[in-house]
């Protein structure tokens with residue numbers, strides 16, 4: 001069920017360079033949310049900006065929902081200035097969420113930049129299911145690495161300021177291809193989120209290694225509910241799916257980025 005509600009902001013704080021985390025009181029949406037889903041936020045009461053903005057559910061703690069965001073434009077700038085106690089109009093949970101019914105015992109989480117967003121919630125649920133978890137987290141630089149909510153973390157930064165010097169894709173190659181962490185490929189599942197070039201590279205590697213992989217495709221979207229058809233993602237059979245409704249989570253074998 002999709003819920004539209006006016007939620008109270010419980011906290012809004014910087015957690016990295018240009019990165020904020022907001023906690024919202026929403027008993028209905030927090031109960032209904034699954035990892036990988038997102039909420040659509042109307043950041044202003046007037047018509048500017050007109051469109052809602054989508055943000056992954058970063059975590060759910062009791063009756064509270066958290067999101068994390070990078071300030072990149074008008075809506076995220078407004079969001080970063082919101083004060084505790086202010087009300088905000090949200091719709092959710094939207095999208096499909098990760099499929100956790102596959103028969104895997106080890107999850108490899110791969111996050112690039114703000115691609116960290118869906119994973120603290122996923123990690124929490126995977127821990128409840130007693131799965132083994134390995135996390136690879138990459139960012140441009142140390143001040144943009146937000147590691148709260150991750151477990152068993154290996155890091156990469158483009159400038160080498162923390163962890164492996166290079167991209168999270170290189171870290172994936174080091175850990176997965178040059179290492180023996182994949183003991184039984186069929187019991188292993190990759191969950192990835194980040195910029196499209198990173199997802200493309202991870203999908204190629206998973207194809208090569210025949211690994212089960214799901215990716216969160218955060219394609220820019222307008223309505224968030226399938227009406228505007230603005231967030232089409234090409235599938236391997238030449239058709240299109242909508243990131244907002246059929247996704248944002250896709251099995252890597254289904255899509256062509």
Ligand SMILES: Cc1cc2nc3c(=O)[nH]c(=O)nc-3n(C[C@H](O)[C@H](O)[C@H](O)COP(=O)(O)OP(=O)(O)OC[C@H]3O[C@@H](n4cnc5c(N)ncnc54)[C@H](O)[C@@H]3O)c2cc1C
Nearest residue numbers: 053054055056068069070072073074075076117218219220
């Ligand atoms: C399903 C989904 C989940 C998302 N989850 C998160 C999240 O958890 N945290 C977060 O920080 N962001 C997330 N995003 C992206 C977020 O919605 C945008 O950053 C936000 O809408 C920007 O609004 P703005 O008005 O501040 O910037 P705008 O003025 O709309 O855009 C500023 C710049 O960012 C680019 N941009 C906008 N949206 C995207 C996008 N989806 N992908 C790549 N570039 C984009 C624009 O092209 C432009 O260059 C998600 C997007 C989707 C579709």
